[in-house]
Amino acid sequence: MRRLLFVLGPLYNEGHVKVCNANDEEVPQKVSVHAEAPNPTAASIGGAARRSWLKKLMRQRALQVMALLGIAWMIVFNFIPIYWNVIAFREFDIIQPLSAAPWVGLDHFKEFLTDDSLGYVIRNTLAMSLLKLIIGFPLPIAFALLLNEVRSIRYKKWIQTVSYLPHFLSWVILGGILATWLADVGIINKLLMGLGFIDEPISYLAEPKYFWSIIVASDLWKELGWSAIIYLAAISGVSPELYEAATIDGAGRFQKMWKVTLPCIRGTIAILFILAVSALLNSNFDQILVLKNSLNESKSTVIDVYVYQTGISDGRFSYSAAVGLLKSVIALGLLLGANYVTKKLNDTSLF
Amino acid sequence: MGTTRKILTSLLAATTAISLAACSSGSSGGNSAAGGSSPSGSASPSASAVSSESASPSASGDQPAWQKNTSPITFDWYINFSWFNSKWGDDVVAKYVEKKTGVKLNFIVPAGDEKAKMNTMLASGQLPDFVTLQATDEAVKKMINGKMVLPLNELADQYDAYFYKVADPAKLGWFKQADGNVYGYPNASSSPEDYKKYGQSFTSNQTFEVRKDMYEAIGSPDMSTPEGFLNALKLAKEKFPEVEGQPLIPLGLHEFTDNGNYSLEDYLQNFLAIPRQKDGKLVDRRQDPEYLTWLKTLRKANEMGLLAKDIFIDKRPQMEEKIAQGRYFAMLYQRTDFANQNIALYQKDPNKVYIAVNGPANSKGDAPTLAGPGISGWTVTLISKNVKDKERAIAFLSYLISEEGEKDMFLGEKGVTYDTIDGKDQFKPEVIELLNKDRTAFDQKYGASYKYWMLMDTNMNLQWAPPSVEPGKQLEDWTKGKSISMSEFDGLDPSPESKEGIANSNNLRLWGKTLPKLLLAKSDEEFDNIFDKYLKDRKDVEAVDAARQAVYDANMEKLKSMQ
Numbered sequence: 001m002r003r004l005l006f007v008l009g010p011l012y013n014e015g016h017v018k019v020c021n022a023n024d025e026e027v028p029q030k031v032s033v034h035a036e037a038p039n040p041t042a043a044s045i046g047g048a049a050r051r052s053w054l055k056k057l058m059r060q061r062a063l064q065v066m067a068l069l070g071i072a073w074m075i076v077f078n079f080i081p082i083y084w085n086v087i088a089f090r091e092f093d094i095i096q097p098l099s100a101a102p103w104v105g106l107d108h109f110k111e112f113l114t115d116d117s118l119g120y121v122i123r124n125t126l127a128m129s130l131l132k133l134i135i136g137f138p139l140p141i142a143f144a145l146l147l148n149e150v151r152s153i154r155y156k157k158w159i160q161t162v163s164y165l166p167h168f169l170s171w172v173i174l175g176g177i178l179a180t181w182l183a184d185v186g187i188i189n190k191l192l193m194g195l196g197f198i199d200e201p202i203s204y205l206a207e208p209k210y211f212w213s214i215i216v217a218s219d220l221w222k223e224l225g226w227s228a229i230i231y232l233a234a235i236s237g238v239s240p241e242l243y244e245a246a247t248i249d250g251a252g253r254f255q256k257m258w259k260v261t262l263p264c265i266r267g268t269i270a271i272l273f274i275l276a277v278s279a280l281l282n283s284n285f286d287q288i289l290v291l292k293n294s295l296n297e298s299k300s301t302v303i304d305v306y307v308y309q310t311g312i313s314d315g316r317f318s319y320s321a322a323v324g325l326l327k328s329v330i331a332l333g334l335l336l337g338a339n340y341v342t343k344k345l346n347d348t349s350l351f
Numbered sequence: 352m353g354t355t356r357k358i359l360t361s362l363l364a365a366t367t368a369i370s371l372a373a374c375s376s377g378s379s380g381g382n383s384a385a386g387g388s389s390p391s392g393s394a395s396p397s398a399s400a401v402s403s404e405s406a407s408p409s410a411s412g413d414q415p416a417w418q419k420n421t422s423p424i425t426f427d428w429y430i431n432f433s434w435f436n437s438k439w440g441d442d443v444v445a446k447y448v449e450k451k452t453g454v455k456l457n458f459i460v461p462a463g464d465e466k467a468k469m470n471t472m473l474a475s476g477q478l479p480d481f482v483t484l485q486a487t488d489e490a491v492k493k494m495i496n497g498k499m500v501l502p503l504n505e506l507a508d509q510y511d512a513y514f515y516k517v518a519d520p521a522k523l524g525w526f527k528q529a530d531g532n533v534y535g536y537p538n539a540s541s542s543p544e545d546y547k548k549y550g551q552s553f554t555s556n557q558t559f560e561v562r563k564d565m566y567e568a569i570g571s572p573d574m575s576t577p578e579g580f581l582n583a584l585k586l587a588k589e590k591f592p593e594v595e596g597q598p599l600i601p602l603g604l605h606e607f608t609d610n611g612n613y614s615l616e617d618y619l620q621n622f623l624a625i626p627r628q629k630d631g632k633l634v635d636r637r638q639d640p641e642y643l644t645w646l647k648t649l650r651k652a653n654e655m656g657l658l659a660k661d662i663f664i665d666k667r668p669q670m671e672e673k674i675a676q677g678r679y680f681a682m683l684y685q686r687t688d689f690a691n692q693n694i695a696l697y698q699k700d701p702n703k704v705y706i707a708v709n710g711p712a713n714s715k716g717d718a719p720t721l722a723g724p725g726i727s728g729w730t731v732t733l734i735s736k737n738v739k740d741k742e743r744a745i746a747f748l749s750y751l752i753s754e755e756g757e758k759d760m761f762l763g764e765k766g767v768t769y770d771t772i773d774g775k776d777q778f779k780p781e782v783i784e785l786l787n788k789d790r791t792a793f794d795q796k797y798g799a800s801y802k803y804w805m806l807m808d809t810n811m812n813l814q815w816a817p818p819s820v821e822p823g824k825q826l827e828d829w830t831k832g833k834s835i836s837m838s839e840f841d842g843l844d845p846s847p848e849s850k851e852g853i854a855n856s857n858n859l860r861l862w863g864k865t866l867p868k869l870l871l872a873k874s875d876e877e878f879d880n881i882f883d884k885y886l887k888d889r890k891d892v893e894a895v896d897a898a899r900q901a902v903y904d905a906n907m908e909k910l911k912s913m914q
Contacts, residue, residue: 093848094474095497116888179669184660185597203660294607294867295663309609314847314856315470315489 088322094315101318108322117306125302128288129280131216137276140224141269144231145257160232163225175290178218179205205291208299214291219284230272234265270348278335281327303327415753416511416746421453424743427479429459430805431469431488436460442798447764454747456803473497478735480744483805486537486727487842495534500733502532506745514745517753521913525726525838536752539809540728543913546836549810554827555721555834556685557618559710564702565591565680574681575712577648584657587680594678600659602652603679605688606666610859611866614683617722619645622683622710624717627840631907633900637862641713643882646869648711650878653870663867677703683710686826697822704822707829723834724809726910727841732805751806761812763799769815776815783817839906845898854891855898861888 057064088108090101112118143163150156166174181187182204189201204210238261246256285304292300303323311320335350343349439445439456449455459479461468469490472478478499484490494500504523507514521542523533541553561574561583569586573579584601591599604614620636623645628634636642652658665673667688673679675692682689682705689705697704712719738744750756758776762769768782778786778799785793786800794802801807819827845851865885872878 094470095476095493095499176668179664179666183664203664205664206660293664294612294863295660295871297864297867309860310856313466314852315466316848316853 085321085325087318088325090318092318092321094317104318108319109326111319112323112326117301120298121301121303121306124299125281125283125304128212128215128283128302131212132219133276133280135216136220136223136227137273139220140227141231141265143224144228144235145261147228147232148235148261149253149257160225160228163228165225166222167226169222171284171286171290174218174222175287178214178291182214205293206295208296211291211296211299215284215287218291219287231265231268234268235261238264266346267348270342270346271350274335274338274342274350277338278331280334281331415513415749416742417452417454417750420743420746421451423453423455424740425455425457426481426739426744426747427459428456428481428805429472429479429483431461431465431482431484431490433461433463433465437794437802439803440795440798442794442796442802443767444760444763444798444802447767448759451759452747452750454743473499478737480735480738481732481748481805482735483730483732486535486540486729486731489846491535491731491733492846494733495528499736500534501736501738501741502534503536503734503745503748504533506734506741507749510742511745511749513753514749517749522726522728524913525909526731527909535731535733536748536806537726537728537731538805538807539724539730540726541724541810541836542726543836543838543910545810546723549813550723551832552813553723553831553834555723555830556687557621557719557721558684558686558707558826558829559622560682560684560686560705560826561708562677562680563704563706564700566706566708571708573709575709575716577644577651580648580711581652581655581657584652584681585655588657591680595676597676597678598659600661600673600679601657601681602649602659602662603670603674603682603684604662605684606670607663607867608863610863615646615649615866618683619711621721622719623713624720625713627837628903631904633843633896633903635896638886644714645711647875647878650870650872650875654873658870674705679705686823686830690823693822693826701822705826706822707826719833721830721834722837725836725838725841727838730805748806752808754811756806757808757811758815760803760807761799761801762815763797768797768799778817786817787820839903839910841906843899843902845895845902849898851891851895851898855895858889858892858895861885 087098087101089103089105090098091104092098092101147156147159150159183189184201184203188204189198192198193201202210204214242260242264243256246260251259281303283302283304285302285308288300288302288305289308292305307320307323310316311323339349339351435458437458439458445456465484469484469488473490473493476497476499478494482494482500503514503518507518518536519540519542521544522537522540525540525542526533526535526537528534541549546553559574565587566583569583569590572583572586574583588599588601593599604612605618606612616637620639620642623639623641625636625639625642626634627636649658661669661673670684671689671692674682674684674689675695677696686707693705710719732748734741734744734748751760762776762778763782765771765776769776769778772779782793782797782799785796793800801812818824845855847853847856862885865881868881869878872881
């Protein structure tokens with residue numbers, strides 16, 4: 001939704017934006033992003049309307065160009081590939097034109113679904129994604145709420161910067177750092193042994209049972225600050241009047257957080273939740289690839305890694321495309337399901 | 352990843368063999384071996400070409416085509432290795448070659464994943480003028496089948512008969528395709544004929560190393576039997592539990608990948624001299640009892656706490672760091688892969704280096720049969736059908752593989768980088784000094800010693816190569832006489848998209864999952880159960896074996912026709 005807004009942004013500049021949908025009595029406030037007032041007379045005359053529309057377009061040309069670039073990007077990398085999904089049903093050879101590729105029907109799908117390793121691959125994928133959803137989804141909200149309550153601006157900025165920092169490091173680098181930290185002579189073992197929690201150093205990455213925790217924890221550490229940004233932005237949009245009213249009513253800080261802030265960002269939370277659910281079958285490929293090894297393989301092979309091994313490494317593009325397509329179809333189902341549920345519960349939805 | 356390592360290794364092998372030159376001792380064994388086999392130019396099939404300076408033949412058809420046209424031209428040359436960062440630059444060799452032939456090169460190198468870049472180029476149908484990639488790369492077949500590259504023989508017939516004078520017929524025969532054409536020419540390749548000539552000086556990368564000081568401290572025990580091996584690891588661990596405050600790793604191996612572990616497959620099997628074929632039939636070396644005995648020995652080592660967890664987890668950067676710290680007692684690790692670390696150790700303390708000793712051997716105590724250079728070589732170079740100028744391209748290729756070209760690429764320009772010293776053409780002292788001290792600076796300044804290795808001939812170069820120096824020399828010398836040609840076993844794996852190829856990949860991944868389990872098994876019975884399960888779970892074994900056998904038979908046929 002946010003991304004969509006970004007693309008349509010310039011033309012989506014005025015209208016009713018509900019400040020807060022927490023309270024049904026809340027009066028929608030009319031917000032005009034651009035100072036321009038709508039011209040009622042122009043709407044009645046077609047030509048004039050088009051002219052004014054063109055005029056508006058001209059005025060916004062810099063912004064429009066940016067939006068067009070975004071659309072062009074989407075066409076090249078998101079829409080054209082949709083057509084190429086057809087290779088999932090054919091035996092495509094990259095040095096031959098598509099027309100030379102014989103149709104094989106659902107063979108690739110069958111091969112994937114009858115693969116012996118499918119069971120544990122899906123188990124790993126879902127387990128890690130669900131853990132990430134259960135733990136990794138609410139924590140940034142809590143973090144944003146708490147951060148919002150920090151009085152000292154400088155201190156708040158400092159925390160924010162520090163918590164963003166790991167986001168800007170690639171997993172390739174972080175993977176190396178983590179491997180060193182988690183080694184038997186690494187800092188984590190030294191720390192835990194120094195504090196007396198463990199007696200023997202543990203090689204964490206060598207034990208399959210720790211793998212999921214390492215993935216979830218390191219992902220949280222890397223992305224917590226970054227994911228909180230969107231909530232902080234939503235919180236900053238909450239009308240101060242609501243807080244003032246709450247203060248007059250005698251609400252404490254926690255009550256205000258619970259009864260004002262949280263309900264006001266409910267829409268944002270719902271939308272991000274829908275997106276998170278649709279991404280359940282995705283796992284962080286980079287992260288897992290750098291942390292996986294021959295000992296934790298039983299807990300670390302996920303769909304993406306499997307596709308990489310069986311498809312991309314061996315140059316079997318049709319097979320990779322089939323698995324990718326299957327994944328997308330399931331993701332679409334999850335998205336629609338989550339959308340439906342939040343719509344019923346919350347009256348918020350993507351579409 | 353596996354292939355990348357092998358490539359890197361081969362390159363290192365090539366460069367270190369060349370770069371680790373001695374300034375001090377003149378009469379080393381390596382030198383005399385190289386000197387003894389130094390071809391006079393008449394006997395060697397590849398060196399049989401007319402010697403450069405005297406190459407002014409009477410018949411115009413024999414005149415090298417590269418001499419006919421020396422107007423400036425720039426060829427795009429794709430190198431399928433992301434680590435290759437050399438530019439055709441301001442160095443002596445580049446300038447000299449440019450002056451001589453008029454050819455300038457513009458190298459194109461993948462920014463990241465080689466496979467992705469190669470596939471993109473294949474899909475687009477557009478290739479740069481020259482393409483250099485690993486000889487066994489799947490893409491070679493694809494380019495040939497897709498008619499994206501030109502047959503070298505047709506180019507030579509049409510433009511440059513000189514090509515046949517400088518090309519090794521054995522190598523052309525080896526790379527001849529079913530349609531009778533030859534599309535690529537290899538580098539670092541050694542034919543059976545070369546083996547007869549230089550065989551004794553051929554080295555292998557496969558060595559078993561121990562840390563010298565520790566090994567001597569525990570009494571230099573024999574490590575070629577399972578008992579001796581386990582005992583030595585145990586003694587080392589007891590005597591040196593820690594290296595600079597960190598636990599000793601008794602045994603080091605190459606990294607575990609999705610498909611297993613190189614150190615514990617061909618590498619170990621070669622040490623055990625396990626045959627790859629019996630009576631012309633390929634055999635599964637994994638099922639050889641000698642091999643299983645040694646895997647069980649390693650299982651026992653794990654039970655005794657002699658296999659550190661690190662070896663299952665570490666990737667190459669971590670291993671290199673640990674080698675530099677001297678944290679391994681023993682290693683099954685390609686010698687050129689840690690050449691730099693070993694030099695660093697040597698400079699700190701010549702006693703703390705890794706040296707090669709006799710490693711695991713079969714119950715009969717046979718000498719190892721290590722992988723020596725093969726006729727497939729390391730890379731092949733092909734000419735694209737979109738090449739700018741067909742005539743100049745084949746002419747330049749002929750020049751590069753001629754003795755003159757090889758000499759220019761290795762020694763550089765006479766009087767500038769090399770001279771005839773003591774009757775032998777060799778690098779000038781200051782050039783050698785820079786080569787040994789700082790390879791990067793050497794490349795920038797001189798660009799010799801096969802900075803441009805695309806068509807290097809590692810046999811022809813023996814006559815010019817400076818002798819190797821410690822600590823690399825000991826490791827290198829240990830492999831001499833133990834290295835054999837395994838050309839007939841090159842490229843056996845079926846194409847990964849074929850039915851057999853898919854089964855083969857699956858079986859390999861199954862092995863990759865099985866191997867760590869075998870080593871971590873609690874008992875020999877558990878080991879046997881896991882191994883039996885592996886044998887049972889493999890799929891389409893007969894089909895895969897048949898495909899491999901067919902390629903092997905064809906290879907044998909080709910090799911036979913060369914003799």
